[in-house]
Amino acid sequence: MKILKNFCVFLLLLVCLFKPYCLFSEEKIPHVKYVFLFIGDGMGKAQREITERYFIVKKLGPTVMNSLPYKSDTTTHSADSDTTDSAAAGTAIACGEKTNNGILGLSADGKPLESVATAAKKNGKKVGIIATSQLNHATPAAFYAHQNSRSEMFEIALEALNSKFDYFAGGGFLACKDKKKNGKDIFALAEENGYKVVVGDHEAFKNLSAPCGKVLVCESKWEAMRPRISRDAENNSPVLADLVRKGILLLDNPNGFFIMCEGSQIDWFCHQNDIAGFISEMIDFDDAVRAAMEFAKRHSEETLVVVTADHETGGLQAINSDAVNPLLADSKKGHSNEFKKALKELSKRKGEKFSLEDCENLLSEKFGLQMRGDPSDTMTLSEGELDVLERCFVAEFKKRENANIKMSQKEMRDNKYETYKKFKRPFVEAVMDCFARRSGARWTRTGHSSQNITTSAYGKGANFFTGKIDNTDIAKILKSMVEN
Ligand SMILES: [Zn+2]
Numbered sequence: 001m002k003i004l005k006n007f008c009v010f011l012l013l014l015v016c017l018f019k020p021y022c023l024f025s026e027e028k029i030p031h032v033k034y035v036f037l038f039i040g041d042g043m044g045k046a047q048r049e050i051t052e053r054y055f056i057v058k059k060l061g062p063t064v065m066n067s068l069p070y071k072s073d074t075t076t077h078s079a080d081s082d083t084t085d086s087a088a089a090g091t092a093i094a095c096g097e098k099t100n101n102g103i104l105g106l107s108a109d110g111k112p113l114e115s116v117a118t119a120a121k122k123n124g125k126k127v128g129i130i131a132t133s134q135l136n137h138a139t140p141a142a143f144y145a146h147q148n149s150r151s152e153m154f155e156i157a158l159e160a161l162n163s164k165f166d167y168f169a170g171g172g173f174l175a176c177k178d179k180k181k182n183g184k185d186i187f188a189l190a191e192e193n194g195y196k197v198v199v200g201d202h203e204a205f206k207n208l209s210a211p212c213g214k215v216l217v218c219e220s221k222w223e224a225m226r227p228r229i230s231r232d233a234e235n236n237s238p239v240l241a242d243l244v245r246k247g248i249l250l251l252d253n254p255n256g257f258f259i260m261c262e263g264s265q266i267d268w269f270c271h272q273n274d275i276a277g278f279i280s281e282m283i284d285f286d287d288a289v290r291a292a293m294e295f296a297k298r299h300s301e302e303t304l305v306v307v308t309a310d311h312e313t314g315g316l317q318a319i320n321s322d323a324v325n326p327l328l329a330d331s332k333k334g335h336s337n338e339f340k341k342a343l344k345e346l347s348k349r350k351g352e353k354f355s356l357e358d359c360e361n362l363l364s365e366k367f368g369l370q371m372r373g374d375p376s377d378t379m380t381l382s383e384g385e386l387d388v389l390e391r392c393f394v395a396e397f398k399k400r401e402n403a404n405i406k407m408s409q410k411e412m413r414d415n416k417y418e419t420y421k422k423f424k425r426p427f428v429e430a431v432m433d434c435f436a437r438r439s440g441a442r443w444t445r446t447g448h449s450s451q452n453i454t455t456s457a458y459g460k461g462a463n464f465f466t467g468k469i470d471n472t473d474i475a476k477i478l479k480s481m482v483e484n
Pocket of ligand 1: 028041042086267310311
């Protein structure tokens with residue numbers, strides 16, 4: 001009896017080892033004709049929650065991504081670290097295997113891995129790769145490249161052209177400007193590989209229609225796409241949702257398609273602890289999910305939409321549900337790049353005498369933060385905050401970082417100044433945090449964190465994205481869907 005029991009436990013373990021999702025469903029993973037995979041780079045749970053609050057305050061309705069009916073808690077660690085980078089996480093999501101940070105499309109011991117995009121292509125589907133970063137950045141590259149280092153930018157770009165994928169759209173190619181092969185740059189090589197190349201030509205983009213061969217669409221040759229917060233009103237270049245809609249139009253065929261779309265710059269703004277910047281990118285990203293959902297609702301029997309993230313960035317925490325600053329994402333206000341620019345000019349103008357008091361107007365104008373005023377007004381900086389800002393100002397501009405700055409017991413406990421001091425721009429980060437706190441948020445770092453992220457899903461086979469999963473399960477489930 002005991003032997004039989006042990007044997008049953010062994011069998012159960014064996015089955016679950018190969019099908020981790022069997023715990024949640026006995027059902028066979030179905031074939032899915034149309035698969036959309038959205039990846040918000042750096043988009044943790046707090047990023048999703050704070051964006052949701054912003055949508056409520058601005059009466060934009062619920063976000064599409066948080067309204068998808070199935071959700072799972074997703075682990076993100078890489079093979080060699082609790083905290084993953086985008087290359088290892090991208091590889092896990094694309095190929096279904098853990099690898100070391102920095103590696104693309106190879107296992108930790110160097111064995112080439114096949115991505116869900118390549119599997120889809122082999123099974124007759126058309127494939128689209130879309131990103132607001134350059135197209136050879138880590139996340140999009142994880143779907144077609146095999147490199148020991150994510151920094152091999154030209155080699156990665158060449159792999160994109162050799163992938164035979166049908167549609168690439170987004171930014172240009174990073175660090176490929178001066179690189180040539182057989183005397184040809186990456187765009188000439190793309191044409192040689194049969195790609196119709198559209199760079200920064202909005203009319204040509206609009207006119208792209210099916211049937212057409214392989215297409216490469218770049219907003220510019222070497223840059224990322226312009227983030228939403230820096231776009232001018234008269235700028236009519238296609239946004240992420242337009243790239244998704246065009247992808248659907250060009251890729252639809254009787255065998256279906258696989259589209260990966262990354263909101264790349266959510267991560268970049270979170271690295272800067274820029275709450276207005278990341279929410280602004282989340283708006284674009286959610287619009288792109290909406291574009292896919294419009295299609296998915298029309299083809300709900302044969303379409304799956306999955307929204308996930310590679311990791312969280314910034315150690316963001318949602319702290320107060322009623323406070324959302326209406327300035328957020330409305331304008332360039334609260335945006336770190338604009339602030340840094342203005343700060344640089346001011347410090348140059350003031351020279352040696354530059355002091356925190358000189359920043360009074362700037363803080364008010366860029367963030368609505370008041371250095372003096374009614375203490376009951378939430379935008380008035382508290383004495384404690386002013387004290388921290390003063391210390392951080394000294395650390396950043398007077399280069400006296402370790403010059404006997406005595407901390408009170410309370411500060412030691414909060415460890416606030418200690419935290420900022422580790423940052424490259426302590427004053428900038430401290431101001432960004434004062435602003436974030438008034439928006440119901442708190443940043444705890446400028447790098448990636450090891451927090452779990454949320455994967456949400458709609459459509460055929462969406463029920464496989466429930467409970468707790470690992471990021472490698474995403475690729476395992478999706479591969480079954482495009483292969484069988
Ligand atoms: Zn990332």
